[in-house]
Structure formats: C-alpha cells, structure tokens
Amino acid sequence: MKTIQTLFVLALLLLSATTVSAQYGYGNGYGNGYGNNGYGRNGGMGMNQMNQTREQSAPKEIPIEVTVSKIMEQLKPELNLDALQEIAVSNVLTESIKTQTALLKSKSSQEELMKEFEALSENTDRKVNAFLSEEQKAKYKAFKEDNKNPKKSKKKK
Template sequence: MKIVQSLAISAFVLLSIQTVSAQYGNNGYGGNGYGGRGRMNSGMSQDRGQDKPREIPAEETISKIMLKLKPAVGLDELQEIAISNILLESIKRQGVILKQETNQSDQMKDLQILSENTERRVIELLNDDQKEKYKIFSEESKNPKKSKKNR
C-alpha cells in the first residue's frame, strides 16, 4: 500500500513539475527569440514543438519501479509481467481521477482507495517470503536513506 501511495505521489509530482516548467520555462518569459538573428528563427521552431509538455509515459515509470522491485523482492518473469500490468492500470486510473472535476479531498480519497486496491492485488501475487521482502521494500521506499543518515 505504501509503495503505491508513494508511486501515486511521485507520478503526480513529476507531472506537476513538467506543467510548471512548460508554463514558465523558455516559452516567452525567458526572452528567448528576441534580439538575435539566428536565435529568433530557432526559438520559433522550438516553440511550435513544445505546445504541450512532454508527459512521462506510464510504461517508463513502471519500468523504473520494476528495476528496483524485481531484485528486492525476487520476482519471477510471470510475477513481473502481472505486477507491471497492475501498476499500469493503476497509473492510468490515477490520471482519470486527477482529471475529474471534483474537489481535492474527494480525489485524495479516490487515490487512497485505488492505492489500497493496487497494493492488495500486488500482494496477492506474492508468496510469503516475497510478502515480507515487499513490506521491507515499501518501508525503505517510503523512508529512503534513513540508515545512512545515522552514520
């Protein structure tokens, strides 16, 4: 449950950062395109290509998660595919929830329910030993590098 929550929050933060950079980046506020002969033409061609901020594909996010999760929990190929599909479905549903015209508290409740359901579905695929490793992995991903701070 904790890993899915952290994934949901991470995905939301990443998408928010991209939106902010697209709004305040080099799209007219930075002065690019004015005052230089060569820069003006190249700036105009870049602006046409950057009408929308580049969204990180869900598959890319899932592959980064699975790179860490697979060795930490000891997943086999079938488990890896099944969990990847569960996470992909979860990320897509997160996007739908975040685009809904509801207040923030309702969205947070919906995201919490989605997170719990996703974690439950992932845990169902694991054996007892993997469940323990998954809990440890979830705690470590929730509180990264706590052990290194104590040194």
Template sequence: MKTIQIFLVFTVTLLFSITVSAQYGNNGYGNNGYGNNNGYGRNQMSQMGQNREPDKPKEIPVEVTVAKIMEKLKTELVLDQLQEIAISNVLKESIRSQGILIKAETSQEQKIEEVKALSEVTDRKVNEFLNEDQKAKYKALNEQSNNSKKSRRKR
C-alpha cells in the same frame, strides 16, 4: 515635349512599382498575404506567440515508470517471469488510472482519497501474485517508502 513627360511619368511609376514589389517579395503578396515567411505575414506573428508560451513538462511514459519500479521489486522480492509480467500489468493499469484521477476536475481532498483507494486496490492485486515470504517483503518495502515520504514532507 509631351512624349518626354509621358516617358518621365512612366519611368517614375515603374521605379516605384519595383520598390514596392521588392518589399513584399515574390512580385506581389507572397505565400501568406504579405511577403514570405520572414515578412509581415501571419507566420511571424504565430511564431512570436509560440516563443512566449512556456513549454509544458514532458510526461514520463508509464512503461518507463513501471520498469523502474519493477527493477527494484525484482531484486528485492526475487520474482519469477510470470510474476514480473502480471505485476507490471497491474502497475501500468494503476499508474494510468492515477494519471486520470489527478487530471480530473475535482477537489484536492477528493483526489487524495481516490488515489489512496487506488493504491490499496493495487496492493491487493499485487499481493495476489506473491507468496507469503514475498508478501512480507513487499509490505516492508511499502512501509519503508511511506516513511521516507513522510520524512521528506516534514522537512
């Protein structure tokens, strides 16, 4: 009689242990503490946190921005290759500096003043590579773009 009781207790214990290990996977606690990646472990919790965070907008590379600007300048000002290279380098440097200024922990007014100063310096550097006719066209393009920005702000 005692052997039957021991056999029953052993069988019940074995059945419970199989059930418990099946819930946790991998005959134990798995890769990360509790179960596999789909279980109750840290991976599921971190995935939940990642899904709730809004995605940051992707920054447009400086080279892409400069390429768009240079396409317009190239056709309007009729630039030669040396002028294109020199002006594109000036614009790349300016846009990178502008990104740094905008991300800085300063007041909005100070940022505006610094960006205006950077814009003036950039215009002076670009003008160094242009002839007189190109300078006049470049100035007209800048005024035209400034006027279109002002009309957008008024709306």
C-alpha cells in the same frame, strides 16, 4: 572547354538561387516578403518565443511503460520475482498508473482525490499481494515503507 564553362555557369546559378531563396522567408522561399510579416527576421521572433514558452509550460508526459519498468527494476531483485510474477505485477502497476492519470485529470476536489488515491493504492496492493508468497509480501511491505520514507544519504559514517 565548353563543358567546363557550362558546369561553372550552372554552379554559379545554383549558388545564387539558393542565396536569394535563403533571404526570402527563412530559406524555404515561402515567406511573406522578408521574414514572416515583411519586417525582416525580428517580426517572426516574437512568435517563435511565444511558441517556445507554450511548449515549455506543458511538460511532456512520461510514458506509463517507462514508469512501470523503473519500478520493476527496483521491485524484481528486492522481491526475487519470477517471470510470471513480474508480468502480472507490471500489468497491475500499469493499470494503477492509468487510473491515477485519469484521476489527476478529473475535476475533483483535493479531498476527494486523496480518498480515491488511497482506495486505488489499497486496491493495487491487494492485487500485487495476490501474486506474491508470504515472504515476498513481507518484503513488499518493507519496500513500500522505504519508499514512503526515503532515508537521507549515508555520506556520514
């Protein structure tokens, strides 16, 4: 009977301690009074909202590997790439995307950026074409043209 009473008292103490802790500073017991600034939970809400807007304003960057894999998913069946070509082309695309990212972060004018992107595009195409056969080169050129001018959806037939 004494052990049951002891367990009951310990459980009661444990529950009351967590309730007190939860009321004092968002549940971890390390607040500055009630809430962040002593004025209850509303005092900290402004800071939380400010942090959320700051996080939303800076979009997450998509990893380069994800972008390259999506491109390769389209290119591989279109060009009938073998494993070696797939690796080589994906390495060229990875390098190109890294350079594009660096160019976007630079403080160049719009005109300079356009020239640099055009040169980068030509350089990337030249490197990719070095790994392709004549038939694949023609398909690659057609693939690029299709991506430049995306067709409208074919709902009406």
